[in-house]
Amino acid sequence: MQRITLSAVTVGLCIAVAAGGYADSHSATDPAVKARHGHMQLYAFNLGVLGAMAKGEMEFDADRATAAAANLHAVARLDETGYWPEGTSSDAMEGSRALPAIWEKMDDFEAKQQGLIEAAATMEGAAGSLDGIRANIGAVGGACGACHKPYRQSDD
């Protein structure tokens, strides 16, 4: 009886894991992973304003652009203590794309974060003009990519 119960639980767990993976490979239940994803959403939302203006999809508005750049800078500077607990890598759980290399090279990981803080600070100073946004958005994208290159799992 006990064996049957265990098997049933195992099968149930497998189905739950598979269904979770099928429903959304980015779904996460761990609070730290959810916080990380929310943090990235805040970057994307504010970058969306700057990017849409740079691409000519949104009319340039100096106040709106400066606010978005200031937010970007502020989010980049958030204290991430507690964001990266052991056991929350892409190897350890479903829904995480954080590669184990983060925990192997935490100093470099933090240096990459510092790179984004600097790029966002420059953007905040330049976002009062459309030319300023266009001149600096590539560097912000480069700072994002510098970290996503070694530390985020490829996924479609």
Place this chain on the structure above:
Amino acid sequence: MAALIRWALFLGAVALAAGWWITRPERVDAAALAGLTPDLALGERTFVAAGCASCHVAPETSGGDGQPVLSGGQRFASEFGTFIAPNISSHPEHGIGAWSDEEIVTAVMKGVSPGGAHYYPAFPYTAYAKAAPAEILSLAAYLRTLPASDVPSLPHEVGFPFNIRRSVGGWKWLFTDEGWAVEGDLSPDAAAGRYLAEALGHCGECHTPRNPLGGLDISRWLQGAPNPSGRGRIPGIDPGSLTWSEADIAYYLETGFTPDFDTAGGSMVAVIDKTAQLTPDDRAAIAAYLKAVPPKVE
């Protein structure tokens, strides 16, 4: 009986000869290069568009300022073994500084070393074979202007039977296709993009799935594949998989930002570093080409 053995020996010899012929290392015709003049500016643009530095700079080199030092050393794991990018700096002993034009163009377009050995196809010479020889000759001239590095190249970590270099000749015979993957009438923009994407940029090397022998499956061109040297998948970029507008694709190639302001990651970061240096027309051409690729049918 003796006649039968003689026949068997004869047929065996024929098979050996055919195999030897099929797997022979080919060279470019030096005479074909003689009339061409290298152009350093073109060579630099080819160097960027072909992404040479992405693999040949030292590990963990960040893009950006200064001339790239092509000392090699990056490791590329695969199911056939781990390939280690060699030093292709201008150093006369450890790099390609002492190689002739013909030797460099043969290496890039035929995948054959000056000593006559086949290179492994981790080096995307099957793509570069589609390039214009004048452009690769210009690339050779440009490579010689880059800094020298005395870091020795490391041997690849490849086991039997893949460590038999001659067998790579058979691979080339099976899988080298000098025609375009995307055929038919393309707009001038899309045709320019095809040259950038198929001949120089070698997008298909990661974005097209491979068969069990490591040959590209042209029938599923750019439809996405397992990451050849790491976790996760390389996304499809055919029109069925990638539904971004041409402007969105061009903007991604310039800044690394997706339409919803996620960014490029993994190996694509080094690619964006290069496409950001191309002209807006070049990026628009690549976008036009991607829309001309046969879409994946679900």
